Amino acid sequence: MEKTTYQNLISELEKQGAQLIAVSKVHPAEKIHTAYDWGHRDFGENRAQEMQGKAEKLPEDIRWHMIGPLQSNKVKYIADFVYMVHSVDRAKIAKELNKRAKKADRNIKILLQVHIAQEEQKFGFDEKELFKFLEKDPIEKYPHLTLCGLMGMATFTENEEQVRAEFQGLKDLFNQVKEKYDLGADFKELSMGMSGDYPLALEAGATMVRIGSKVFGPRPKK
Numbered sequence: 430m431e432k433t434t435y436q437n438l439i440s441e442l443e444k445q446g447a448q449l450i451a452v453s454k455v456h457p458a459e460k461i462h463t464a465y466d467w468g469h470r471d472f473g474e475n476r477a478q479e480m481q482g483k484a485e486k487l488p489e490d491i492r493w494h495m496i497g498p499l500q501s502n503k504v505k506y507i508a509d510f511v512y513m514v515h516s517v518d519r520a521k522i523a524k525e526l527n528k529r530a531k532k533a534d535r536n537i538k539i540l541l542q543v544h545i546a547q548e549e550q551k552f553g554f555d556e557k558e559l560f561k562f563l564e565k566d567p568i569e570k571y572p573h574l575t576l577c578g579l580m581g582m583a584t585f586t587e588n589e590e591q592v593r594a595e596f597q598g599l600k601d602l603f604n605q606v607k608e609k610y611d612l613g614a615d616f617k618e619l620s621m622g623m624s625g626d627y628p629l630a631l632e633a634g635a636t637m638v639r640i641g642s643k644v645f646g647p648r649p650k651k
């Protein structure tokens with residue numbers, strides 16, 4: 430974990446108008462604190478209880494981003510403090526998040542995760558489900574959530590053309606949604622790109638990249 434690698438990445442992203450979500454999953458809180466001391470505030474985790482445990486130990490002005498698949502019975506662990514949930518992939522999760530946010534008297538930013546990869550096991554709405562969700566007027570329905578955009582993960586492959594096409598497809602879908610629904614100025618984020626493919630995501634218009642190993646080094650084996 431090198432400060433210069435981090436700084437170079439930040440300036441590369443700034444030029445492209447994209448924000449770094451530093452994916453700290455599996456890494457200990459101390460490492461997050463090091464990046465915090467470099468000035469970083471946005472961190473991504475993929476497990477609710479792990480995020481909760483780290484949030485308790487770390488400064489309160491960290492913005493925590495949930496990027497992993499979320500079960501509705503785990504929402505309670507993060508609803509009091511999570512800044513943005515990138516991985517909302519069904520109405521049930523939105524409903525539970527809204528309920529818990531209301532209880533905590535706060536607002537939670539969300540992205541809708543869209544399935545763009547060819548791999549079976551990747552989570553997310555398919556296009557049809559996405560439009561069905563949006564037809565039901567999510568802004569009215571979930572007053573304690575702010576719908577900020579879309580998130581996606583490309584297929585894990587060496588085939589750059591395929592990855593590029595998947596990111597471009599998500600960008601096109603984002604534009605389509607923006608045009609068709611009155612989601613306001615908050616709907617502006619496109620979260621896509623990881624350590625291995627973020628340059629392709631930036632090309633396609635990512636506004637947030639979720640990068641772990643390039644910032645923190647390889648993840649320790651559990």
Ligand SMILES: *Cc1c(COP(=O)(O)O)cnc(C)c1O
Pocket residue numbers: 452454475496497582622623624625639640641642643
């Ligand atoms: C782990 C993870 C990342 C970051 O992966 P790296 O390859 O370490 O950059 C990004 N997005 C999601 C959803 C992840 O689970």
